Each structure stands twice: as C-alpha cells, then as structure tokens.
Amino acid sequence: MRKKVEKMYNKIKTFKEHFEKQILLVITVYRNYNDSQTQLWTASLTYYSILAVIPVIALTLGITKGFGIDMFFEEKIYSTFPESKEGAAMIINVAKKLIDSTKGSVLTGVGVVILLWTILKLLLMLENAFNRVWKVKRDRSIVRRMIDYVAIVFLGPIFFAVVLATISLLTRYLRGLARGFLFSMGVPLFLNFAGFLIIILLFTCIYIIVPNTKVKFKPALVAGIATTIMFYILKFIFFHVQSSISKYNAIYGSLSFIPIFLIWVQYIWMSVLVGAQISFSSQNLEKYSVTRNADEMPVKLKKELSILVIYCMLKKFHEAEAPYSSRELAKELGVEVPLMRDILNGLEDIELINEIVNNSDDDKYQISVDPAVLTLEMLLNKIEVRNTNLYEDVEISKKYKPILKNIQKDIIYKNEKLVKDIEK
Secondary structure, rough: HHHHHHHHHHHHHHHHHHHHHHHHEEEEEEEHHHHOOOOOHHHHHHHHHHHHHHHHHHHHHHHHHHHOOOHHHHHHHHHHOOHHHHHHHHHHHHHHHHHHHHHOOOOHHHHHHHHHHHHHHHHHHHHHHHHHHHOOOOOOOOOHHHHHHHHHHHHHHHHHHHHHHHHHHHHHHHHHOOHHHHHHHHHHHHHHHHHHHHHHHHHHHHHHHHOOOOHHHHHHHHHHHHHHHHHHHHHHHHHHHOOOOOOOHHHHHHHHHHHHHHHHHHHHHHHHHHHHHHHHHHHHHOOOOOOHHHHHHHHHHHHHHHHHHHHHHHHHHHHOOOOHHHHHHHHOOOOOHHHHHHHHHHHHOOOOOOEEEEOOOOEEEEEEOOOOEEEHHHHHHHHHHOOOHHHHOOOHHHHHHHHHHHHHHHHOOOOOHHHHHOOO
C-alpha cells in the first residue's frame, strides 16, 4: 500500500513539474516576444515577402518545368486560392513573363537582378530577426552570408521541385493501387500526413540553420511542430475567410484575395518568429528566469559579473584549457544564459575578449588583453566608458561643468590589483 502511495505521489510530482515547466515556457515565450520587437520584424518580413513572391514562383516554375511537373506546381498555386482563380492566374502569368524577360534586353536583366535581391534581402531580414530572438549580436561574415543565401535561393526551389515530383509520382502510384473504399480514403490521409512531416522538417531545419548560434535538435523540433500546427490553423482560417469574401468581388474584382493574403502572410511570419521564441526558450529554460531581464541588470551587478567572467577566462588561459562558451560560463557562475550573453557582448564591445571560430559552431570566447597588465582599475574604467562615443555631442551646462569634473575625479578607480590575482 505504501509503495502504491509513493508511486502515485511521484507521478503527481512529475506531472506537476512538467506542468510548471510548460507554464514557464509559455511565460518566457510571451516575454521574449515583446522584448525582441517581433511585431516590427513581422511587418518587415511581410513587406519583403510580397516583393519576393513573384521571383520565387518564377524561379520554382522554371525548375519544375525542367522536371516536367510545372503543371502540378501550378495546380498547387490554384489550390491555395480556391475562391480567387483570377488572382492565382495573374500571379502565374506575371511569373511566366518574368521568366521570358530573362531572354530580353539588359534592362529587363537588371530588373531580374533587383527582384532576386529582394529574396536575398528577405533572407537577411529573417537571419537578423532570429539573431535578435537568440540575443546574438555578431552576424555572419558577408562572404558566408552570400554563399549561404545563393545556395538557398537556387537549391531551395530544386529541393521543392524534387519533393513535388515525389509527391506527384507517389499520388499516381497509390491511386493506381487503390481498390477498396477504405484504401482510397487512406491515400489522401497518408499524403496529407507526409506533407505535415515535410513541413515540420522544413521548419526544424530553419530553426537550426538560420540563427548564428548553436541550436540543439530537440528545441528546434519542438518549435518546428508548434509552427507547423500554427501554419495549418492559419491555412484553414485563410481558406474559410477567402471563401467568405466572394461577395466583395464586385468591388475588388480579381484582386479580392490580396488583403486577406497580406494578413495571412503577416500571421505566417508571426508564427515563424513565435517558433523561434519557442526554440530559444526551450533550449534556455533551465537557466532562464522570467523575473529578470538583461537590460534591467543593476550596474553594480554587471560590473561584478564582468570581473568574474574575465577572471574565469584568465584561469582557463593559465591552465591551458579550452575556452568557455556563453552557456558554460552561465553554468559556471550560476546565472541565466541571456544575462551572460549580455555581459559577453559588453566585454567584446570594449575589446577585452574576442569570440573565436571553432568547429562546433558554439560561441567560444577568449581574453584579448595581456593578463599581466589587466588591472581592476583598467577593467572597471573600460566598462564605465563603454558607448561614450555615442554621446559625445551631449553638452553639460557651463554652470555644472566644474562640479562634473570633480565627480569624474572622485569616481576614478584606483585599484592596481591584477584581475588574475583577485582570489589572493
């Protein structure tokens, strides 16, 4: 009897811990959503998506034509706008004209380059938005970005065409096998489920690849599943709202789908960024407090943590061990990962540490100042003058300038003790 009670108690305790963890995750996602200016990034991504939609469709049409499945791709576009066939036809015709224009004059070639630039700009905007979510301030190099983006622009449609071709062949094969009623009903369900899994895989890859930091597979998968569910819900709403605006065709004509399409695209991007928040919060939940924010950290604590971070790095350096990552430093000092990243970004800005390149794609940091000359006075004064160049134009009233000079003299640190010796 006692064992049964203990077993039941452990189950209740486990369920409670899991429930509290999910509540903490929701609260963390909500707070990060507001802190990372998600609404602003959503609007920007929506704008560039509208500019990029025609060149993306044109590029995909050209590639699917090479695979002989361009008609299947066009059917997919028409099925996206079941109540606005004229609007879908207009998009396809414009995309085909864009393909034809590549054989024309230099002027049209310049236009194609500009349209392709909108795709690259969209990818750049998406990476910046993800880096903001992950609190990463260092961007990829220009060369790395160009290689990655060009690969995505040209390999992405090829991958999409291969998936479409596979689905098309699989559909024909399964329909050929379908004999009974139950089996024929199971074919669409199987294809829909396969499409669901493909979209989950797509979003998971996006959440792993796009941010300029190391993202674990499990948090990315959780975010991919959540985003895919939101995507299907928005798709369902879009279809039903689209069918309900048919009465406005007399006013808008073939463009009646555009307002709803714009709103749909905006909410799609919002769900993608919420998914990024989920992946970030899931990965950092163990060391993330919903009661503290890096921007609200007291100056005194920021200075103390900065000294401890430098001390830990110096210790690693003297012991000839591998440098710390932000996650390892956060665990070592017992603070939240976002707070640690804020400290590291600040120390990097004042050129006391450097981020180093490593094969693991994790953010590793090392000291960039000679330990033999780095005193507490030097460290604290560097922290004090951080970003002062941004406020050089601030003019204090002449009446208070003498008082200000006295203040500056009084607050200058006079501790010549080396940071590496603070333990002694």
